[in-house]
Amino acid sequence: MGKRHYHLIGIGGTAMGSLAGLLKAAGHEVTGSDEGVYPPMSTQLQQLGIPYREGYSPANLEPAPDVVVVGNAISRGNPELEAVLNRKLLYTSAAQTIKEEFIRGRHCVAIAGTHGKTTTTSILAWVLETAGLNPCFLIGGVAENFGTSFRLTDSKYFVIEADEYDTAYFDKGPKMWHYLPDTAVVNNIEFDHADIYRDEEAYRFAFARFINLVPQNGTLVAGWDSPIVRELSGRSPAPVEGFAYDATPQTDTGAQPRWTAGVVEFHADGMRFPALHDGIHWGDVETPLAGAFNVRNCLAAIAAAVSVGAGRDGILEGLRSFRSVRRRMEVRGEVGGVTVIDDFAHHPTAVRETIAAVRQRYPDRRLVAVFEPRSYTAQRRESQDAYEQALAAADEVVIAGLFHPERYTQQSALDPHELVSAWQRAGKRAAYIPAPDDIVTDLAPRLGPGDVVLIMSNGGFGGIHEKLLASLRRSG
Numbered sequence: 001m002g003k004r005h006y007h008l009i010g011i012g013g014t015a016m017g018s019l020a021g022l023l024k025a026a027g028h029e030v031t032g033s034d035e036g037v038y039p040p041m042s043t044q045l046q047q048l049g050i051p052y053r054e055g056y057s058p059a060n061l062e063p064a065p066d067v068v069v070v071g072n073a074i075s076r077g078n079p080e081l082e083a084v085l086n087r088k089l090l091y092t093s094a095a096q097t098i099k100e101e102f103i104r105g106r107h108c109v110a111i112a113g114t115h116g117k118t119t120t121t122s123i124l125a126w127v128l129e130t131a132g133l134n135p136c137f138l139i140g141g142v143a144e145n146f147g148t149s150f151r152l153t154d155s156k157y158f159v160i161e162a163d164e165y166d167t168a169y170f171d172k173g174p175k176m177w178h179y180l181p182d183t184a185v186v187n188n189i190e191f192d193h194a195d196i197y198r199d200e201e202a203y204r205f206a207f208a209r210f211i212n213l214v215p216q217n218g219t220l221v222a223g224w225d226s227p228i229v230r231e232l233s234g235r236s237p238a239p240v241e242g243f244a245y246d247a248t249p250q251t252d253t254g255a256q257p258r259w260t261a262g263v264v265e266f267h268a269d270g271m272r273f274p275a276l277h278d279g280i281h282w283g284d285v286e287t288p289l290a291g292a293f294n295v296r297n298c299l300a301a302i303a304a305a306v307s308v309g310a311g312r313d314g315i316l317e318g319l320r321s322f323r324s325v326r327r328r329m330e331v332r333g334e335v336g337g338v339t340v341i342d343d344f345a346h347h348p349t350a351v352r353e354t355i356a357a358v359r360q361r362y363p364d365r366r367l368v369a370v371f372e373p374r375s376y377t378a379q380r381r382e383s384q385d386a387y388e389q390a391l392a393a394a395d396e397v398v399i400a401g402l403f404h405p406e407r408y409t410q411q412s413a414l415d416p417h418e419l420v421s422a423w424q425r426a427g428k429r430a431a432y433i434p435a436p437d438d439i440v441t442d443l444a445p446r447l448g449p450g451d452v453v454l455i456m457s458n459g460g461f462g463g464i465h466e467k468l469l470a471s472l473r474r475s476g
Contacts, residue, residue: 005029006097007061009080010071011045011052012037015163018138018150019069019094020050022102025152033060033080040142058083066090069097075169093168095178102136103158103180109135109304110162110179112210113187113223115350116297119289120187121161122325123301123318128157130321131305131314135159141344144323157308164206166196174206182218183307184211185300186233188226192347195376204228214238219307221300224257241307243299245292247279259299266290266360275302283312287319290329291357329357332465335472337449339365342465346375346458348386354456355393362452369394370439370464372457373414374403384414388422394454397423398443401434403459436462444471 006023010016011032021044024030032052037045045052053060056079061068068084068091076082084091109128111121122143128135129145137159139149162176162184189207197203211232214220222233224244233240234255242257245264262274262281270288273295274281285298298319305315324330327344334340339362345354351371358367369391373379378387379402391397399416416432423430433439447453455465 003027003029004066005031005063006067006069007065008032008052008069008071008094009056009078009084010034010074011050012041013071013073014041014140014149015138016069016071016094017041017044019098020045021048021148021150022098022138022152024048024050026101031060031065033057044148056080061087061089064089067092067097069094070168070170072166072168072175081169093171093178095167095175096171098138098160099178099180102138102152103160106136106156106158107182107308108180109157109159109183109185109308110176110181110210111160111185111187111300111304112162112164112176112207113185113226113229114164114190114192115347115353116187116293116300117161117163118325118344119294119328120185120297120300121159123297123322124185124304125151125159126322127301127305127315127318128159128308128310130318131310133157133308133310139325141328142326144325145321162210164203164210165193172196174210176206176210177213179213181210181214183221183304184214184218184238185221185304186211186226186229187223187296187300189228189232190226190347190349192377193375194380194382204232208232208235211236219304221303221307223296223300225296230255241303243296243303245295247276259303261285261295261299264292264295268361268363271295271360275299277306283316285316285319287322289322289324290361291353293353293357329354329361333469335469336447336475337451338447338472339452340465340469340472341452341454343454343456344458345456346373346378348383348390351387351456352390352393355390355454358452358454359393366396366451367394368396368398368443368447368451368453370398370400370443370453370455372400372403372436372459372461373416374457374459374461376407378458379403379405379407379414381412381414384419387414388419391419392423392426392428394428396429398431398433398439400436400439400457400461401432436464437467439464440467440471444468444475447472 012034118141125137135157164174191200218238224242243259244257264273
C-alpha cells in the first residue's frame with residue numbers, strides 16, 4: 001500500500017494520538033483536529049511534527065485527505081464529520097486502520113480483559129524487548145521503559161492493548177474484534193462499561209467472540225482466577241495456557257492453570273516469587289511491581305512471551321527492570337513525608353486491588369483514599385455496595401462529586417452521602433467533597449509525615465495531584 005494522507009478527527013485522545021505517531025513512523029502524511037488538546041498528547045504531536053487544528057470544521061479537510069479516521073468519541077452532528085459524509089470521503093475507524101496498516105502480516109499479541117490491560121501490555125512489550133524480539137506496540141498509556149505509548153519496528157510481533165470499548169459511531173462492536181490475535185491474553189472478565197453493554201451477557205459475548213478469533217495455531221492465555229474466563233476458555237479453538245495466583249483447584253472446571261506463582265514475598269521495593277509451569281519451577285521472578293493483581297499480570301506476560309519463543313533470561317530481566325506505566329500506582333511526589341500516588345483505578349475490583357497493593361508497598365502507614373466516581377459504571381447505584389466495601393480498606397476516604405450528575409436520576413445514581421454515612425458508622429473518617437480544589441483545602445492541613453494519599457480517577461480530576469503537592473509545599 002502506498003503512502004497516504006491520513007486525517008484523524010479526534011487526534012488528541014491517547015489512542016488516536018498514538019495511531020497518528022504510528023502512521024507518521026510508517027511514512028504517511030498525518031494531520032488531525034480536536035478540541036482542547038492538552039499535554040502530554042499536545043506535546044507529543046508537536047514533537048512528532050504532526051499538525052492539527054483546534055476545533056472541528058469542514059475547512060480542516062482541505063486539501064482532501066486520502067483517508068479520514070473517525071475517533072470513537074466523534075458522533076453525528078460534528079461539523080467535520082458531516083462534511084466527510086456529505087462529500088463521500090473515504091472514512092474508517094482507528095481499530096480498522098491499525099488492523100490493515102500494522103497488524104495484518106504480523107504476529108499479533110493482543111491483551112484483553114476488564115482489568116490490567118495497560119500494565120500487562122506494557123510488561124509484555126518490555127519483556128519481548130529484553131528478550132531481543134524488538135516488538136512493535138500500541139498501549140493505552142505511556143510505558144515508562146520506552147517513554148512512549150507506541151512504537152513501529154521491523155519486528156514480526158505487534159503487541160496491542162485490546163479494548164472492549166466500542167469502535168466508532170458507525171461500528172458499535174468492540175475494538176478488540178479488529179485485532180486478528182495470534183496470541184490472545186484475557187486477564188479477567190467482570191461486567192463494566194454499562195454505557196456500552198446492556199447487561200453482563202452482552203459483555204461476556206464480546207469476549208467470547210474475541211476468543212473465537214484466535215486461530216488454531218495460536219494461543220489463548222487465560223486468567224484462571226476469573227470464573228467467566230475459565231468458562232469461555234473451554235470453547236477456545238486454540239491451545240489454552242491458563243494462569244492463576246496459585247494452584248488452588250477450581251470446582252467449576254476439571255482443567256488446571258499451567259502457570260502459577262509459588263510463595264509470594266512482598267517488600268517495600270516490589271515483590272519476588274517462583275513462577276511454576278505445570279507445577280515445575282520455571283524461574284524466579286523479581287519485580288518492582290506490587291500487589292496480587294500484578295502477580296497475575298506478570299504470569300500472563302510470562303505465558304504469552306514463552307508462547308512466542310522468548311527466552312527465559314530475557315523474560316526475567318524484563319520483569320526485574322520493568323518501570324511501570326504512568327497513572328498505575330504512580331508516585332507523583334513526596335512532600336514533608338507525605339506520599340501522593342496517582343492511579344487509574346475506577347472499577348470496584350480495581351479500587352480494592354489497588355488499595356491492597358498500596359498497603360503491601362507502604363505497610364504501617366496511614367492511607368487516605370481519594371476517589372472520583374467518573375466512569376459511567378462508577379456512577380451507577382448498582383456499584384455502590386462494591387465501592388463501600390472496596391474503599392473501606394483505607395484509613396480515611398474522601399469521595400468527590402459525580403462527573404456528570406445530570407445523566408442520572410436519584411434512583412440510578414450512586415449516592416456519596418450514603419457511602420460516607422456507612423463508613424462513618426464503621427468508625428472511619430470519611431467525607432463527601434465534590435470539588436477537587438475543596439478536597440485539597442480540606443485535606444492538606446491534616447496530612448503529616450508517613451501519610452500516603454492514593455488518588456483514584458480515570459480522568460484528570462481537576463489536576464488535584466499537583467494542587468495537593470503544591471499546597472503541601474506551601475504549608476511546609
